[in-house]
Amino acid sequence: MIIGIFLIGTLLISGGLFFNRNTVVNYSFLVIYLALLWSFCIHELGVINSTQLEFFKPDSLGILLLLTIGVVSIPALWHGYRYIATHEENPKSRGLFFTAMVILISACAVAYISNHIAVIWIFTEITTLSASALIYHHRNIRALEGVWKYVFICAISITFIYIGILFLSLSIKQAGIEDLSFDSLYANASTLNPFWLKLSFLFIFTGFTAKLGLIPMYTAGIDAKDKAPAPAGALLASVLMNVGFVGIFRFYAVIARTPLLPWANTIMIVAAVLSVFVATVYMTRIKNIKRMFAYSGIEHMGLVILGLAAGGIGTYAAILHIVLHSFVKPSLFFQFNQIYRVYQSKSIYDVGNYFKYNKAGAIAILLGFISATAMPPSGLFISEFLIFQSLFEAHYIIILLLVLILLTMIIWGFGSNIFKLLFTPPMQIDETQIPRISPWESLSQYLLLGLAVYLAYAPPALFVTLLQDAVKLIP
Amino acid sequence: MSLLYVSIANRLLTYLRILVLQGFILFGVTYLTLTHINTANLIFIMLETIVFKAIAVPYFINHVIKRNGITREAEPYLPNFVSLIIVTLIFVATIILSNSIKDTNLDKTYFVVALSTLFTGLYLIVSRKKIITHVIGYLIIENGVFILSLAVGNEMPVLVNMGIMLDIFASVLILGVFFNKIGDVLKNPDVNLLRNLKD
Numbered sequence: 001m002i003i004g005i006f007l008i009g010t011l012l013i014s015g016g017l018f019f020n021r022n023t024v025v026n027y028s029f030l031v032i033y034l035a036l037l038w039s040f041c042i043h044e045l046g047v048i049n050s051t052q053l054e055f056f057k058p059d060s061l062g063i064l065l066l067l068t069i070g071v072v073s074i075p076a077l078w079h080g081y082r083y084i085a086t087h088e089e090n091p092k093s094r095g096l097f098f099t100a101m102v103i104l105i106s107a108c109a110v111a112y113i114s115n116h117i118a119v120i121w122i123f124t125e126i127t128t129l130s131a132s133a134l135i136y137h138h139r140n141i142r143a144l145e146g147v148w149k150y151v152f153i154c155a156i157s158i159t160f161i162y163i164g165i166l167f168l169s170l171s172i173k174q175a176g177i178e179d180l181s182f183d184s185l186y187a188n189a190s191t192l193n194p195f196w197l198k199l200s201f202l203f204i205f206t207g208f209t210a211k212l213g214l215i216p217m218y219t220a221g222i223d224a225k226d227k228a229p230a231p232a233g234a235l236l237a238s239v240l241m242n243v244g245f246v247g248i249f250r251f252y253a254v255i256a257r258t259p260l261l262p263w264a265n266t267i268m269i270v271a272a273v274l275s276v277f278v279a280t281v282y283m284t285r286i287k288n289i290k291r292m293f294a295y296s297g298i299e300h301m302g303l304v305i306l307g308l309a310a311g312g313i314g315t316y317a318a319i320l321h322i323v324l325h326s327f328v329k330p331s332l333f334f335q336f337n338q339i340y341r342v343y344q345s346k347s348i349y350d351v352g353n354y355f356k357y358n359k360a361g362a363i364a365i366l367l368g369f370i371s372a373t374a375m376p377p378s379g380l381f382i383s384e385f386l387i388f389q390s391l392f393e394a395h396y397i398i399i400l401l402l403v404l405i406l407l408t409m410i411i412w413g414f415g416s417n418i419f420k421l422l423f424t425p426p427m428q429i430d431e432t433q434i435p436r437i438s439p440w441e442s443l444s445q446y447l448l449l450g451l452a453v454y455l456a457y458a459p460p461a462l463f464v465t466l467l468q469d470a471v472k473l474i475p
Numbered sequence: 476m477s478l479l480y481v482s483i484a485n486r487l488l489t490y491l492r493i494l495v496l497q498g499f500i501l502f503g504v505t506y507l508t509l510t511h512i513n514t515a516n517l518i519f520i521m522l523e524t525i526v527f528k529a530i531a532v533p534y535f536i537n538h539v540i541k542r543n544g545i546t547r548e549a550e551p552y553l554p555n556f557v558s559l560i561i562v563t564l565i566f567v568a569t570i571i572l573s574n575s576i577k578d579t580n581l582d583k584t585y586f587v588v589a590l591s592t593l594f595t596g597l598y599l600i601v602s603r604k605k606i607i608t609h610v611i612g613y614l615i616i617e618n619g620v621f622i623l624s625l626a627v628g629n630e631m632p633v634l635v636n637m638g639i640m641l642d643i644f645a646s647v648l649i650l651g652v653f654f655n656k657i658g659d660v661l662k663n664p665d666v667n668l669l670r671n672l673k674d
Contacts, residue, residue, distance in 0.1 A: 118637055125644050148606070155613060155645050159620055162641055163593075166620075169627050169634055178631065195576065 002047075003056050003110065006040045009033075010106040014099040021091040026098065030077050033102055037109065041070040044113060057115035057183070060469035061319065065112040065246065068326045069239045071451065073105045075444035079231040079334045082441065086341065093137065100133035101232065108239045112246050116181045117168070117204075120247050121161050124211060127240055128154040134232040135224050146227030153220035157210035161247075164203030171196035182250050189257030197255070201264055204251050205271070212244030213301050215274040225294040225333075230340070233290065234333035237297045238326035245304065245322050249473075252308065256474045268309040273399060275302035280406040284413035287348045289339065292417060293332050296372055299410055300325045300380075306403065307387035314390030316471045320456070321383035327452040328380060331445035332368040335361055338437050339421070343429070348417050352426035360439035362422055367449050369418045373411045378449075379456030490611045491533045497618050498529025508625045512632045523639045524621075532614065540607060552602050565594045585626035592619030617642055 013033045020026055044058040044066060051057045058066065080101055084094050104127055111123035128151065136147040169180065175191035177184055185192075210217035221241075225233040255264045279299035286292045300321065307318035338361050343351045355362040371378035391400040455463060502524045509517055553561075569590040573583045596616035600609050624638040 118633070121637070122640070125641075129644075152609065152613070156616070158644075159613075159616060159641065162638065163620055163623065165637070166623050166627060166634060169631055173627070 001052060002040065002043050003053050003113075006036065007106065007110065009036050010102060014102045017102060018095050018099040020095065023091070026091075026095065027081065030081070030098060030102075034074060034077065037073060037105065038070055040109070041066050051115065051183075055116040055119045055181070056110070056113050058113040059115075059473065060466040061246070061249065061473060062113035064319065064323055064463075064466045064470060065239075065242050065326075066109055068242070068323050069105060069109050069112070072235070072238055072326055072330050072448075075334060075448065076105075076231050076235050076330065077101065078444065079234070079337060079441075080229075083229050083231050083337060096133060097137055097229070097232075100130040101235070104130040104134065104232075104235060105239070108235075108243050111243045115183060117165055117185075117247075117251070118180060120243075120250070121158070121165065124161070124208075124243060124247065125158055127211070127243060128158065131224065131228070131232075131236060131240065134236075135228045137229050137232070138227075143227045146223040150220045150224040153217055154210050157207040157217050157220075159207075160203045161207030164200045164205075164207060167196045167200035167203060171200060182254070185254045186257060189254050192254075192258065194258065194260055197258065198260060198263070201251065201255055201260070202267070205248060205267065208244045208247040209271065210244070212241055212248060212305075213275075213298050214305060215271050215278060218275065218278070218298050222291060222294045222298075225297075226288065226291045226346075230290070230333050230337035233294075233336075234330035237294060237329045237333060241297060241301060242322060242326060245301075248305070249308065253474050265309040265311075268305050269396070269399060272302040272305040272309065273402065275299070275305075276403055276406050276410075280409050280413075283410045286413070286417070288346050289348060289351070289417065289421065290333075290336055290346050292414065293329065293336065293372075296410070296414065297325075297329055299407070300329075300372075303384060303387055303403070306399070307383075307390055310387070310390040310394040310396060311474075312390045312393055313386050314394070315474050316467060317383045317386030317390060319467055319470050321380065321387065324379045324383060324452045324456060327448045327455075328368065328371040328378070331364065331448040332372060335364045335368060335442065335445050338441060339365075341437065342434055343426070348420055350426060350429075351421045352424045352429075354422050357434055358437050358439075358442075360442040361437060364442040364445040364449070365418065366422060368445065369414065371449050371452060373414055377453065379452035379454075382456040490608065491537055494533045494536075494611065494614060495529050497615070498524060498527075498533070501528055501618060501621060504622065505625060509632070509635070516632055516636070520635055520639060523642065527642055528614075528618065528621075536607065536610065552604065558598075558602065561598060562595050565598065566591050569594070582626055585622055589619045589623035589626070592616070592622065595619075613645065617645060 010033070013029050013036070016029050017026055020029070041063075045063055048058055048060065048063055077098075080098065084097065089097070107123045107126040107130065111120050111127070114120050114123065132147050132151050132154075135150055136143050165180070171193040172178070172180070172185070172188070174193040174196075175188050177188050177191075206216060209215065210220055213221045221236065225236050228236055252264065252268075255261060275298050279295045279302065282295045283292060283299070286295065304318045304321050304325075307314035307321065338358060339351065339354065340346065342354070342357050345351065354365065371380060374380040374384040388400060388404070391397075391403075459467075502521060505517075505521050505524055509520065566587075569587050572590070573586045576583075576586075593616050596612045596614075596619060599612035599615060603609065603612070621635075621638050621642070624635045627634055
């Protein structure tokens with residue numbers, strides 16, 4: 001019921017944003033939307049584990065990610081506002097930008113809590129639609145290329161998921177059930193036909209990697225995050241990846257109840273290690289700062305899937321990692337927008353000495369770097385450490401060593417670019433052209449990074465309970 | 476059959492005719508297969524196949540080709556003869572694969588046709604240069620998936636409806652929104668021009 005109200009509210013607000021040309025009215029729509037989103041989150045927290053509208057059931061994983069999107073969407077919309085204000089956009093493109101943001105956030109939020117594979121699929125389609133509007137915001141040839149690749153690869157992945165669902169329906173036909181909801185799949189997992197289930201897992205996993213950002217479909221996401229405006233890129237690099245994670249996690253939970261588990265683990269580990277490898281290759285030689293952040297996301301998702309496949313404490317760590325990553329990565333993207341305003345370039349060759357031009361922002365970048373590479377004060381350190389522990393306990397020693405070596409190289413590549421940005425003087429820069437950027441614009445980045453540390457080192461009781469319940473979804 | 480033809484076809488107009496032909500074939504197959512679902516749904520599905528697959532989308536692509544002045548050569552990377560061999564191999568492989576499956580729940584004909592259509596579509600995408608042929612390849616994949624959904628359609632009409640949603644979604648998204656724009660921004664619709672985003 002409440003979900004219906006939320007969806008209708010989203011539609012009304014996005015319609016209002018699209019057709020309204022008045023600045024004040026537009027921004028008040030955004031505030032109303034945030035209020036709606038948060039009351040929706042809090043309501044769902046209250047009715048946890050109850051089925052709503054037949055297809056939705058907010059379990060603890062869904063609630064965790066829902067609260068995450070609630071937290072991330074506030075700074076995302078605020079930075080979106082700053083972005084539009086500094087670019088002097090016309091009302092039409094502004095309206096389209098915020099409409100797409102609102103629809104993207106809502107589609108992700110509802111996808112987290114849906115309990116039916118087809119419903120997740122539908123909302124994944126909607127995220128593709130709205131994300132492509134965001135990527136094409138600038139309407140030049142590069143943006144067109146990015147959006148074309150994104151749409152094409154996402155369309156193919158969505159078709160793959162659909163084929164997977166068809167195979168799944170063949171698989172449940174033998175078991176004599178007709179209900180494709182996850183609850184019924186969990187309950188009847190042992191009676192499913194293993195052959196079709198295998199095929200189905202392959203296709204669904206491949207399809208969702210386009211959203212999650214893993215081998216083989218990761219390429220679309222990189223161009224998308226590069227070309228989308230930074231506030232939208234922050235959403236694509238965090239909450240949208242979580243949609244892919246939810247899809248894979250829930251289907252993996254079905255597989256985990258069948259004898260196919262070791263086979264599925266092998267596939268996931270192969271995909272994950274290859275993803276970390278690809279991320280390493282690009283991170284060590286990349287010169288575009290925004291794409292570097294995007295590849296860092298590929299690396300983290302590889303680690304998450306490794307943790308999930310290793311099992312044990314790894315599942316806990318994977319969920320913790322994906323939540324913390326959704327706080328850390330957006331803060332880097334938000335800060336990137338200010339870097340771009342200073343240097344008017346994404347290339348590492350044109351930037352430098354950032355401490356001189358924006359102290360608060362430089363510290364935010366430094367802290368973001370420490371967080372994203374999971375050095376000890378950062379929250380991701382805890383989850384990464386637990387993932388390594390789970391790999392060790394599951395006797396994947398060689399994989400562990402390989403991943404550690406790759407991660408070291410990633411830190412080197414990431415670090416050399418970041419320190420170039422922060423400390424080395426730039427080649428040529430006209431200092432009179434540089435705008436002064438208020439330190440307050442970095443506040444949200446500090447808060448997000450701080451939240452990631454807080455949740456990892458002194459987690460509130462509610463957070464721990466939700467995490468532990470989410471782990472229990474996988475037997 | 477139409478798949479073999481598509482592998483050697485050279486002109487874009489031929490591709491379109493093949494799409495139309497496949498649309499009509501699907502229309503017939505739908506009528507013959509889905510005997511157990513209610514009439515309103517059947518009419519809806521058949522209407523969708525005939526309107527979208529056989530008429531609207533090919534017509535629209537034709538419009539795009541004319542408007543943007545795309546040359547009529549398909550420009551494959553490989554000679555036609557090799558394409559023909561590869562597509563034949565795909566056929567043989569899927570037949571062997573489907574014979575190795577021992578499952579009474581599935582009609583093998585649908586499975587073979589669907590899988591070979593799917594792989595041929597993928598092959599078309601990787602072996603042709605133009606963006607518009609990529610789109611056509613994608614539409615062929617969709618036709619294959621649609622056949623697969625028909626195979627389970629009698630028990631679960633919901634899934635067929637979902638497939639139709641996918642169809643409409645893709646047609647609207649890929650064709651409606653972007654191809655017009657691609658023509659505006661990009662005068663020469665060769666996929667090689669969309670190669671600047673890399674590291």
